[in-house]
Structures are given as C-alpha cells and as structure tokens.
Amino acid sequence: MPGDKDIIISEGVKKWFGDFQALKGVDLRVKEGEVVVIIGPSGSGKSTFIRCINRLEVHQEGRIVVDDVELTNDLRNIEKIRSDVGMVFQQFNLFPHLTVMQNITLAPIWVRKHTRADAEATAMALLERVGIPEQAEKFPGQLSGGQQQRVAIARSLAMEPRIMLFDEPTSALDPEMIKEVLDVMKELAQSGMTMLVVTHEMGFAKEVADRVLFFDYGAIVEAGTPEHFFTSPEHDRTKLFLSQIL
C-alpha cells in the first residue's frame, strides 16, 4: 500500500535535554501511506523522537525533512509542518473550556481560515467517522476517556493532515475503551494515512503496521516487518523487551 515518496526523512537526529542525550542519531525514512509502530522501553526516547517531527521538541543535530520541508527555525516551514502533521497525545489534551465542536473547529477556522459553517460540517462528519456525533455540544469533562481520545483524533483530522503522530494513545484508557480507539486508528490506517504510532498494543502492531521499530537508549535498535519482529527478532535487547511485554 505505501507509495514511493519518502514523506518523513530523519538523518542522524540528535537531541539533548541539558546534559542528557535523549536521541543519539536516529535515521528513518517513512513512505507515504506507511504505518510505522514504535516500541521500546520507557525513557528510550520514543516520545521525544515523534515530538521532534512536528517540532514540539527542537532537534539539535541532524536533519528532519517532512513532506519536502526541512525543519529549521524558519517560521514559514514550522507553520506548514504544524498544519500538515496531526498529533494525538496520551493525555488527550482536549481544551476543557470549549465544547467538543469548538475543540474540533478551532484550528480549521483560525489556522486554515475555513468559514465556521464549513468547519462545523467537517467536524460533524469527523465525529460520525469516530462514532460520537451525539456528543458535539458536550464539554470534554463530560465524556469518557475513550470518547475524549476519539474527539482528539477527530480534532487532529479536522486539519486534514498528511501525517498523523500517535503518542501512546491508549495508555491512559481503561481496557474496555482501548478497543474503540484502536478501531478508529485501524480505519484511519486503512484509508491510507501515513501514521507514526508509539504504542504497547502488540495486537495493533501485528495487524496494522507495515513496519515496527524498536527504540532503546535514544536510537533505533531494530526495524522490520511485524512478522519478522514477533517471530525472529535479532537483537538480544529486542528479545528481552518482547519477552517482558508479551
């Protein structure tokens, strides 16, 4: 399914927090429409890496090119990347003082400059796609965790991104809500969206991923197809990690 074009290129990306090096040279190329799942132990730099891709974190060495735009201090590039790359957080990060509808339409109206009517129509369609059209006028605090995460996904999709980043989208959810969120993500993957997903849901990885990356100590230790990964991992650290988690 993936196309030919490298939509994300990361070359030797390094990142320090103070004196702590969180990323030690990450090389990665993601094709358009590819679904990449990132796994790895806690603190290995998974979040830091995907946050570098939409410049929530600033990498200090190396190169990141997203959709032919290099991430530099150039304001114009940053603006473009931000509206091309959607992100879903572990803690949902919905805006508690705005209704679901307002949460979703805010950026289309003020960043994409859509009219309110258009934005609301799109929002309704997205809410239907994630299965909660009836919650549009509620506030986030009135929704369950699974519903909130689905709103967050709809909110990102409303910007019509070409790439979606997910940072452990199901980790803060109760087991019975995980499925409803994963279903939405599967549907999204099948529709051809380029996705970078940090998750511990191995079932999702097996079923949906085109590629799985194993992160440890700020670098990619092993990469491969799900079959390769779950049947014959090469590195000892990968084996150890998988044995702990499976």
Next chain:
Amino acid sequence: MTDPIVNEVQESESAPEKPSAGAIRWAKENLFSSVINSILSLLMLAIIVLFVRGLLSYLFSEERLWNVIPRNMKLYWTEAYPVAEMTRTWVSLGVVVVLTGLSLAVWRVGGRTSPRQFGRTLTSLGIAGLVLAILADASAGIRIGAAVVGAVLILAGQAVRLMAGPGFKEETIHIRSILLGVLAIIGGIVWILPIESGTKVSLSIQGVLLVVSYLLGGLITSRVSGGLARGALVGLWMLSLPVIYLVIQRAPVVADVPLMSVFLPSVVGFIVVGGAFLWWAGSGKAGEPGRLAAGVVVLAALGSWAVSLPMLVRFLLLGLATFALAAPTFGGTSKAQKNIVVAWSAGVLLTAYFMAMMQADTGLEGLQGEFIGGLNLTFLLALAGLAISFPIGIMLALGRTSSMPIFRLLSTGYIETVRGVPLITVLFFANLVINRFLPREVELDDVVKAIVAVALFSAAYLAENVRGGLQSIPKGQYEAAKAMGLSTVQTTVFITLPQALRSVIPALVGQVISLFKDTSLVAIIGLADFLRVARDIVPNQPASLGSLRESLLFAMVIYWIFTFNVSRASLRLERKLGVGER
C-alpha cells in the same frame, strides 16, 4: 468520628439550620457540649452583650448627630456637583439601574429562593430588632418601636416557615416577588425619611425603572438568544462608564473642540485609509509584507509622540498598530476581514467621540473645582482603575510567564517594584511629578492622575493573580494548541487566558475589592472622594460640627455594604462555575 476539625466546620456552618430541631438540643450541642465549652460560651456571651450594649448605647445616645447624615446626602453622593444640575446624576444612576435590571434578568441572578430560607431571614431580622430593643440605651420610643417591628418580623418569618412546612420544601419563591417586596419597603422608608421631596420622587423613579427594566430583560431573554443578549449587555456596561462620566455628568460643550479641522479629517482618514490597510492586512495574503507594514505602523505610532500631533491622531495610530499586528492572526476569511474593518471603524468613532468629549470644557454652571466628588468619585476611581488595570495586568502576567527573557525581566521588574511600595507613594508620584515627565502640552488633571496611579498599582497585583492562573494550566494544553498549528497569540487568546482567568476568579474579585477600598487613599492627596467628604467636608460644616465619628461610621457602613456584597457574589459565581473542579 473521622475528621473532627473538618466536621466541626461543617457543623458550625450549617448551625443556623438546627434551631428548628429543638433549640435546647441545639444549644447543648453547640454551646455547652463540655465544661470548657460552657465557660467559653458564657464568657463570649458576656463579651458580646457588653460590646453590643456599648455599641447600641453609643449609636442611640442623645448626643449622636445622626441627622447630619440624611441632611448631607448630596455631599456624600456628589460633593460639589452643582445643585441645579443634579438631574444629571439621577440620569446616570438611572442608566446603571436600568442596566442592572436588565442584567439581573438576562443572567437570571438569584433565581429562586425557598420560603424556609426567606422565613429564616425574616426571623433573624426580627431577633436583631428585639436585641436592639432590649440592649439599646436609647429612648423609650425607639426601643418600643424596635420591639414591635422585631416581633412582627419574627411572627411573619415563623408564619412563612409554617406555611411552607416540611412537605413543601421544594417550593420556591421567585426572586422577582422578593425584589418587588424589598423595593416596596424601601420605597415606604424613603417616603418616611426626612429628605427633600425631589429626592423622594427621584428615588421612586429609580425603583420603578429597576422593576420595569427587570421585566423588560425577561421579555428580551425569551426572544433573543442568551449569548447575544449577554454580549450586548457587556458592551453596554463597558460603554456606560465613559458615557456617564464624560458625557452625562460632565456636560461637555463641544464648541471649542476643533471638530472640523482635526476630528472630522482624522476620523474619515483613519476609517478609510486604515480600514483599507486592515482589509489588506487581514486578507491572509499579506504575508511578510503585511508584517513589515505593521512594523512600520508601530514605529509611526511611537514616533507620533515625539513630534507635535493632535492627541487624537496619536491614539488612533496606537490603535491602528494594535489592529495591524492582530489582523493576520484573526483575519483570513472574508467574513473575518469584514469583522476587523467594522470593529476598527467602530473603534475609531468611539475613540474620537470620547476624546472630543474629554477635550471639551464642562458646561456645568456654578462649579468650583472638580465636577466630581464623593461616592461618585470613589466609583469612578474604582471602575476606571479596574478597566485600565485589567488589560495591563494581563499583559504583565503574559510577559512574566513568556519565554522571552527581556519581556520577563521588564514585567518582573515592574511587578515587584510596584508591589514593594505602598500605594500612597505611587499616588504622590502621580499627583506631584507625573506631569513633569509628560510633554508640555499634556496636562493631566487630578482625577485622571489618581486613576492612572490606582490602575498602574492595581495592575501589578492583578498580574500576579493572572500569573497564578497561567501557571496552573497543564503543559499539554500548550502542546496540543501548538501541534494544531495555532500561533502563540491565538493559543493565548483562545486556550490559555480563558482558562487562567476562570481559575483565578476568587483572587481577581479579592483584588477588585482591594482596589475599591484603596481608592480611599486619594483623600490623602486632596481629592474629594467619599472618605474625604465623610472625614473633612461634612463634619467641618458649621451646622454639623462634632459629627466626625457619626460620619465615619456611616462611611464604614457604606463601604462595607459594597465590598461585602461583591465578595458574596463572587462566592456564588465561584460555586456556579465550579472553579477548582475541572
């Protein structure tokens, strides 16, 4: 027995509910639960009786000159405002009353209360009357009168409660009927009091206005959407302040204002040229040239203060700079573009109008000194101070929490300096030396200087409160906004500020109350505010000599009524918004 101290608090706060369960049992539980408690109760009772008795004897002693107060109402209210023009103050009050009535209806303030609650209030009032009758060292007439009124109120209160009964607990009285009742009572009292008949009539008209506007507000809410009505009212409230003080009370004579030579061309020019410029800047296609142009306008606005230009032009340039900076962020669609231009035109017109009013001489006849004084001045200082300090305070808070070190340094320096010095030094600074630092042609008058001082002072404290709110916002909110592509300004306006302000409402109200109390300091630099009237002007009149303490007590009661009610209202608002329970 899980949590003794907390339990006690809850118990004590609900204590007034208890008497119905049996006064004796209640007293046993709350006053005589142990030996120490009993001793404490008796001791406290003795102190209270002595204190209240002393206070009442003082208040009702024959030597007190209480008649000074109704006689000097006009001074307390407006100080030297010309008597012939008093209608203007009544009209101002009328504006406020009408807006209050509308707001009460539109926001559904108060709503309903239960008859039990109402009966309890009546009973407490009655008990207060009886206490007065028993303890006061006053003339027999007053004591008997108080006793009768007290007894009637207690009976009425008990009757209401009995009628309500336990079975009717849910039944409610609409606030409208209570409002009407209270107005009727006040109306009655007004007609009994020894005041001029003109005042009586005017007060009665205000009462009628309140009721009518309340009913009107009800009508409006049933026709128009709530959001629209509320937005319109907020706008009217904001406009009411300059309208009342600059237009209604000041009675400006525009004859000397260069309307044709300065105002008309500036207004037309700024609306046409500025509007066209903003249309372009807000079109979303201006890009970097738009930013550059905005920068040029900012420079021009700053530079206009270095060369001699009419004040109006300077202010309009500042406004244009602000709009130009904001246009790319908030423009984009053709509708947004239109909104920007409309807002700009309205802003230009209002600015020009109010500046013309300010530059015009007052047409009040027989005026000595400032046209404004007394409670009227106190309110002006508090409200104008608040209106100016709020935006400054928010800017300072944003500066102090910003990621830009120079802004942080400047804001922190300002905030800490102002918070480190007493208000009176700032007032002296404004009153005595600020004019020296201004260009020669600007000569601020005393009231304006006081407003500036109060606003600059209060802004530092407001900033600290807002900062608290900003810091309580989780980092994820900023990140989500950033990831969606919102700019820093948009994130602030749509995401962080609204949440921050909501979470610090109690602190903000506290600050507003302080501001109101702090305005009394202008008495020291010689302004005739309410305190100064009560302390220096009324008691020094030949007919009122020796009434200083009466006058001060009256002032205390008036200040107290306002501050206490504001703080109560804020508590209710807090509960309604559920602050702190995200």
Next chain:
Amino acid sequence: MTQTAAPKAAHERPPFWRDATVLKWAAQIAVLLGLVFVAVIAARSAARNLEAQGLTFSWRFLSDPPGIQLSEGFATLPDSGLEAILVGVVNMLRVTASGVVAATILGVVIGIARLSSNWLVNKSSTVYVETIRNIPLLLQIVFWAAVFVSFPSLESEGSGPIEGWLYATNKGLSIPWFFPREAFWQWAVFLLAGAIAARFVFRWRIKVLEETGHDAHAVGYSLAAFLAFAFVGWFAHPLAGAIGWIFGGLAWLFGSIPVLLMQIVLAALAVGLAAWWIKRFLDSLRSPAGLARLTDDDIFRMGLAGAMGLVAAVVFFLVPGITEGINLGLERLFEFWDTKFDFLRTGTVLEFGRPTVETPGRFAGFGLTGMTMSGPFFGVWMGVTLYTAAFIAEIVRGGILAVAKGQTEAGLALGLKRGQLLRMIVLPQAFRIILPPMGNQYLNLAKNTSLGIAVGYAEVVAVGQTLFNQTGATIQVILIWMGFYLLVSLILSAIVNWYNRRVALVER
C-alpha cells in the same frame, strides 16, 4: 532554542525575517528600544520642566538643616534632612514591629476561633473578619484617631484611670516602662550570647531526650541558660565594651582608607559577584557528562549578570561620590556603635519610669517618665493591627484546614487527644503552609503604616512630605520612599525565602 544545525544543513539557514530565533530577539529588542525612547523623552521633558520652574535636581536637602518640626520621634527638631528621614524610618519601624506582634497574636487566636465548635465563638470571629476586612484600612485608622481625640483631656490631677500608672487621655496613652540606659547595649551583647547559648542547650537536651527517652526539660534548661547570661551580664556588662574596640577600629579603617582603594575594592566586589553568579549558574548546568548546550535564554542571563557587574564597577569609578558616601556612612555607623559599647560608658542598664503629668496638661517629655502612645500612633497601630489580624486569621484557618484533612485521621489512629493533636501534629505542619502568606501580610502591614500620614503620624511618608513641601525636592523624596520600602520588602522576602528553604530541607 539552540540553532546548532547539522553541518550538512548549515547553508539552509532561513532568511532572517522568517527565523524564529531572530524574530524573537528582534521583537524584544524593539520593545526595549521603544521603552528607552519613551524614557528619554520623559527625562527630557522633566529636565525642561525643572528648568522652567527654576529648580535643580540635587541631594543637598539631605545635609541641609530642614527647618521642620516633627510630631514625635527621637529628634523632633532634626538637624538635617537625612536625620528627619531617619526619624520617620524609626517611627515607621516602631509601629510596624508592635503591629506585627499584636496582629499575629490576635490573628492566630481569631483564626483558631474560626474553627471552634462553639457556635458563639465561631460566629463572633466570623463577624469580626467579615467586618474588618471589608472596610478600607484608611477609614479605620482615621476612625481610631478620631476615637482617641474624644478621650478625656489631660489635666495635671486625676486624669488617668489609674493615677501615676495608666493615663488614657487625648494627649496620649501612657504606661510605666523600662527604659534602656547608658549601659544597655553592653548588656544586650550578653542577652544575644544568652539566646545563642539557650539554643545550643535546647538542642542538647532534645538529643538527650531522644537518646534516653526521658523528659529532659529542654525548655527549662535553655531558659535557665538564658537567664544566667542575663544575670551575669547585668553586672559584667562593661566587659562587652571590648566590642566597642572592634567598631572603633572599623570606623577608623573606613575613615582613613583612600577613596581610590575603596573604589577598587567595590568594583572588584561587583565584578566578582557577577563572576561568582555566572560560575554558579554554569555549575548548575554542568554534570559528569559535561556542560549542557546553552540556550539563548541561558546566554542572556549570564550576559545580563556580567553586564550588571561591569556597569556597577564602571559607575563606582565614574562617580566617586558614591564611594565617598559609603565610606562616610560606614564610618559614622561604626562610630555610633563604638560609642554605644564604649568601655568608658558607665551607668545602669535599665531604669523604670512611671508617667508623670506637668501642670499645663502634658506629659513630662519622652524618656524616663513612662511610655506614651500618641494619638496618631494609636490610630495607625490599632488600624493596622486589627486589619492585618483579620487577614492573618484567614491564613491560619486555611492552613489548619489544609493540614487537618488527612493528618488528623493519622493522629487519631495514634491515639492522640484533640488538644495534643492540634499542638503536636496540626499546628507545626500548618505553620509551614501559613508562613509564606504570613510574611506577605507582615509586608502589607509595613507598607500600610504609610497611611499614618493621614492622621499626622510622623513616619517616612509623612516626614518626606513635610520635607519636600519645605525644600521642593519632590522627585528625590519619592525616590527615597520607594528605595526604603523596596529595601524593607527585599529583606522580608529574603527572610521568608530563607525560612522556606530551611523548612524544605528539614522535610527531606
């Protein structure tokens, strides 16, 4: 934001008008320049206006005789403007200190009463708080001063409620008092030593208690130690005169040191301080793995610290007057203390005095004839005490409630009684919550004493106003006011911060 781009990408730096870092700094510098521009315009018009009024900006009024009379203080007819201001400072500190003590006691009592289960006590304290804090403080001060004026007038005979011991009249409230005499400061050295000794004894006894488990009478022991020092000092106080030598030596040192040398010392101090700060800052970023990458914010901070140090150093050299002033001030200060401790001083330590009344109906001066609280003092003191107490009460109540929730359960599980619970568990913990806002209230109290001007109490602001009315030095006096209050704020917040840090350390 560091712009260390990868070597490969170095040529891809964006044009400066789109570079986030450049724009960030450009905006800041533009605003800074704008402010400088405004300041320059303001200063220019100020200079022009002063010239037009024939005034010059000088500090001469500080040394010239001011020709003013103050209503109370250690020198009611000051010799110089500076002395007048010092009188105001001392008066302000007097009312602040006594106000802080009284407001704390009252506030804590009312705060606890707010939580009492006794309905009457609870409600009375609530009424107190809700009444007092909703009335402007200035109005309260004016009211108390007015109440004072209504006291009976002072006549030579039979004015006080208790003749010779207590007078409450419109000329003042007078009570007997102990007055420090010539040798007081020498004795004070022993008191200080006694306090330090008491502290050590207290710690020692607590350790004994912990080791043996028996009550070690820590309070009794330390009190005894303090009293022993006080008793010995009462007779041996001339020994403390040796301290006078030290001060004398210091005074001589600052009197004879050449200005140039002092300038060098001060400049070195300023630069050294900045360097020390920068080094500490860098150390905080350093770790075994090496120095962290500096952000533009870090660089700005270090640059600012360095610039401030350098500017201070340059100013010391450009304006020798500052150094001369510091020298002179230190010399005078140490001379003053020298005389206070001097060996040659003889006399008593304390003396007891009772109020006496002179015939035309006035108190017999300040000093040995009882302590008299004037009407203005009374007004300010009552006002700030009652007002601050209401706020302190709320803080105390909030602090106790905040602790009470979880801690009392644990305490009850341990089988503590209610009183013990409050004393041993709730109050010590509440104290930590309470202290920072309490410090704020003390600061407010200190600033609020400036309202004394409204009732003619000669504190800093009132004295300053009299002074500039006489000399026209308005801007200078306002600068002095602000400097003084900022100093007080800085000292108080430094104390609170220090205490907070100590408490935080203990907690770990």
